[in-house]
Amino acid sequence: MVKYMDTFEPLTFPKSSIHIQHSLFIFSFNQFKPPYITSQNSIHIFNQFKPIKMAESNNNPAHDPDTENPINPALELAQFGAGCFWGVELAFQRVPGVVKTEVGYSQGDVLDPNYKLVCTGTTNHVEVVRVHFDPTACPYSNLLDLFWSRHDPTTVNRQAGDVGTQYRSGIYYYNETQARLAQESKEAKQLELKDKKIVTEILPAKRFYRAEEYHQQYLEKGGRNGAGQSAAKGCNDPIRCYG
Template sequence: MLRSLTLTTSSSSSSLVAKPFFSHSPKLPHSFSPPSLPFPQTRRSISLHTRPMNILKNLGFGANNKPSPSMEGSSIAQGPDDDVPAPGQQFAQFGAGCFWGVELAFQRVPGVTKTEVGYSQGFMHNPSYEDVCTGSTNHNEVVRVQYDPKECSFDTLLDVFWARHDPTTLNRQGNDVGTQYRSGIYFYTPEQEMAARESMEKQQKLLNRKIVSEILPAKKFYRAEEYHQQYLAKGGRFGFKQSAEKGCNDPIRCYG
């Protein structure tokens, strides 16, 4: 059993003499090695360096970034969104970077009755957040908006979409880089498609750079994990809830 270290002074010398740690301390040979500690030790080195993001891969370059044709259920993932909105409501899908802040922006719109974040436009059936973050499934982080067309027009949603992000940056929004952050409008009806294209033409005239937003039919929507839903309204990363009240125009803190 280990004991506390105590120090005493010798009568013939003022130097300190340490009593041994162990209760029994016979004279030990010079080759003696201290006993091993009574708990396991690890020799695994610890690195504080984080491997940098492979930006080229996330931008879509490199063979490894192409989805494998053998991915299970790719035909399902590429099929139409077969969910049905509430009676009298319509769906719309938007990709505009990290879906947390985009969802909160749409939550605040009068006439929007429901928002969900999820993954769409990819090749893998039922992907997880980790799958999407690899950049190999081609999914985009999207917000599916359910709205009442009597109270909110699709054009209003398009205005929110354009105002929320930079549609001229390919596969990135700010520090978020990857195909899952690409800009996109995913339509459910021919009317939505026409409105989206007309809106993009008007927006292009206001900008000095080419818009890279894709306009495609809405495909199967995979609802993201529950902790992603209404993330910022719940408190976000730092526990500070942000208002989702209709008409609120408080600045949105992207990560909370």
């Protein structure tokens, strides 16, 4: 196919230097079979070229790995997204062997996000809980069991009435052992759920942006109403999530 653009002024193209960039491909004029300019006022581009795929670059520091250390060298870190982080954090606070929890934002494309910005749905962040745990008292598999029991992993970008990409289901691992255990647990859960497809993503833990202080241990502190809920180890009280 030949396209004619007769309304253009005469153009001069430096040899071997002109590229047309579109989406993920670059096309070089040197790849067209001559003649590709047949008159002073017409450019004839033949549909005979090979696309050159652009190399993907990732220089966004928001995508860097989470390199922070746990509060004690004997501890490990884990990170989970399972809907609104208030209730998820309280559930992990109650697990024996969990020494510290903190809520924040991760897996997004924007540096230093805040709650208001994340809620716009434009940053691609997930509301996550980062857990500092003692693996001798709390195997990682215990955390995975709680993760799967705490939310519905089959709903895309949604948990109950909370809708948005920040509420997606995710396990974000810090080492290959965690990655393997996470995948194995996902496969076991899928067998349990049969035809209901799990949409949980399993990805390396990226930079963690700690959420505003009022979000930390929100339900234990009572939230907006001041009615605190127990974070005692082993507590089985129903978790009530409120604003």
